Amino acid sequence: MEVLSWREVDVAGVIVAGLFGGYVMALAGLWAGRVPALVAFDIADFGRRYMVSDRPSAxxxxxxxxxxxxxxxxxxxxxxxxxNFGAPRWLEGAAWGILLELTLAGALVAPMSGLGLLGRKTGGVSFALTSSLVHLLWGVIIGLVYVPP
Known part of the structure; x- marks a missing residue:
C-alpha cells in the first residue's frame, strides 16, 4: 500500500476539490427536500449540534x-x-464518499446529532438515502476535480 506525503500530492488541488465538493454537498443537502423520497438537511446545522451551541455564530x-x-x-x-486503486478517479471518489457516509457521517455525526445510527431515529429511510446521495455526489466531485500531479 502506497501512502503519499503532503509534498507528493497537489495540495492546491486538494483544497479546491475539497472546498468545491463540500460546498456543492451542502447545497445539495438543502435542496434535497424538493425531490420526492428525500429530505432537506442543513449540514452546517449538524456541525452546530455536535458543537452543542445555540449561538448565532454556531x-x-x-x-x-x-x-x-x-x-x-x-x-x-x-x-x-x-x-492505491486503478479505477477511474470519479469511481474511487464515489466509493470513498459512501465509505465516509457509512462510517463518519452515519456512525459518528448522525448519532452525535441525536439522529441515531445512520439516522434510524428519523423513522424512515429518507434521511439515510439523502445522506448517501450527497456523500456520493461529494465523492464523485472530488474524484473529478482532484487531478494528481
Missing part, C-alpha cells in the same frame, strides 16, 4: 468545520485512496 462554525473536514478528507483521498 451555524457559521458548523459550515466552516464541514468545509475543513471536506478538505482534510479530500487529502486522505489524494494521499491514500487514489494512488
Amino acid at each position: 451555524w457559521l462554525l458548523g459550515f466552516g468545520s464541514h468545509l475543513v473536514n471536506s478538505v482534510l478528507l479530500t487529502f486522505v483521498f489524494a494521499a491514500i485512496v487514489e494512488p
Whole structure:
C-alpha cells in the first residue's frame, strides 16, 4: 500500500476539490427536500449540534468545520485512496464518499446529532438515502476535480 506525503500530492488541488465538493454537498443537502423520497438537511446545522451551541455564530462554525473536514478528507483521498486503486478517479471518489457516509457521517455525526445510527431515529429511510446521495455526489466531485500531479 502506497501512502503519499503532503509534498507528493497537489495540495492546491486538494483544497479546491475539497472546498468545491463540500460546498456543492451542502447545497445539495438543502435542496434535497424538493425531490420526492428525500429530505432537506442543513449540514452546517449538524456541525452546530455536535458543537452543542445555540449561538448565532454556531451555524457559521458548523459550515466552516464541514468545509475543513471536506478538505482534510479530500487529502486522505489524494494521499491514500487514489494512488492505491486503478479505477477511474470519479469511481474511487464515489466509493470513498459512501465509505465516509457509512462510517463518519452515519456512525459518528448522525448519532452525535441525536439522529441515531445512520439516522434510524428519523423513522424512515429518507434521511439515510439523502445522506448517501450527497456523500456520493461529494465523492464523485472530488474524484473529478482532484487531478494528481
